[in-house]
Amino acid sequence: MPKARHTRRGGMRLVSWNVNGLRAAIRKGIDGWIETIGADVLMLQETRVLEEQLPKDWSWPQGHAVHLHPAEKKGYSGVATLSTLEQDVLPGFAWGEDATDIEGRVLVTRHGELVCVNTYLPNGGGGPERQAYKERWMDAWRAWLAPWVEADHPVVVVGDLNIAHTEDDIWNPKGNAKTSGFLPQERAWFTKLLGDGWVDSFRHVKGEGEKIYSWWSNRGNARADDKGWRIDYLLCNPAAAKRIVAVDIIRQAGLEVSDHAPCILDLSD
Structure with a gap:
């Protein structure tokens, strides 16, 4: 269990966490951990729950506005956003094959001038x-994100994107070259996404070369040996990138609570 509050280094803290x-x-x-991390906006992925399925003796953290966007299929996917700030839900992601986001993968919220796009990108591991x-x-x-990157107000796209972008983002790049999540076409797509103007806040602060992961397989000793992938991101449009102060990935929380670690982004006011 956490013992001390995680030090905030900016005026606003955003956190992304796939809670499995x-x-x-x-x-x-x-x-x-929610108390320790102290997020102003906490975005959860893979919640896999409806409101009525939550434990009767449990309640959401006090002082938080909460919005759930579950999948239609019970026990599957789903995202949720909690905030201590004002929180309005904006129209979400719709496309030709899914006009209503039935898998519960994208939740867009506005917090004053800040817009957050909470995303749980599909996993391709189920076959071709x-x-x-x-x-x-x-x-x-x-394509749907494109207008947001040009906004003159801060927009942050966060979540489990199920792609490790570079060899620095995965412990065994050669062994995973044909694995969904590290396929050449997925990595090339991610490069194009950043080319659109989105800034990977982690690399913006840490630079290239540092290997810190956000997800570990439950198989073997991957968790204990830190053989992971960085597939969870907080991407900033240029207006938000100017306000980046600090980033962090809290591995211990991932080891205790989920197979993913919470990823932190501190922004200046």
Whole structure:
């Protein structure tokens, strides 16, 4: 369990965390970590829950506005955004194959001038058909994001994007070259996404070469040996990038609560 509040280094803190099932995360002590991390806007992915399925003796953190966007399929996918700031929900992502986002993958919220796009990008590990769907989804989502990158107010796209961009973002690049999440076409797509103007806040602060991961397989000793992938991001448009102060990935929280670690972005006021 966390013992001390995680030091804030900017005026506003955004956090992205794939919780691998919110009900399980509650049992594993996510409440303590939420308090420790102290996010102004906390964006969760893979919540896999409806409001009525949450434990009756549990409640959302006090003082937070909460919006859930679950998948239609029970126990699957879903995102949620919690905030201590004012929070309005904006129209979400729709595309040709899914006009209502039935898998619960994108939730857009506005907090004053800040817009947050909470995203859980599909996983392509289910076979060729699912990989093809993932890539079509990626292209549609990238096109949908395009107007946001040019906004004169801060926009941050956060979440589990299920892609490790470079060899610095994965512990065994050669061994995973044919694995969904590190395929050449996925990495090339991510390069194009950044070319659109989005800034990877982690690399903006840390630079190239540093290997810090945000997800670890539950197989073998991957977690204990820190054999992971960085597939969780906080991407900033230029207006938000000017305000980046600090980033962090809290591995211990991932080890205790989920297979992903929470990723932190501190912005100046």
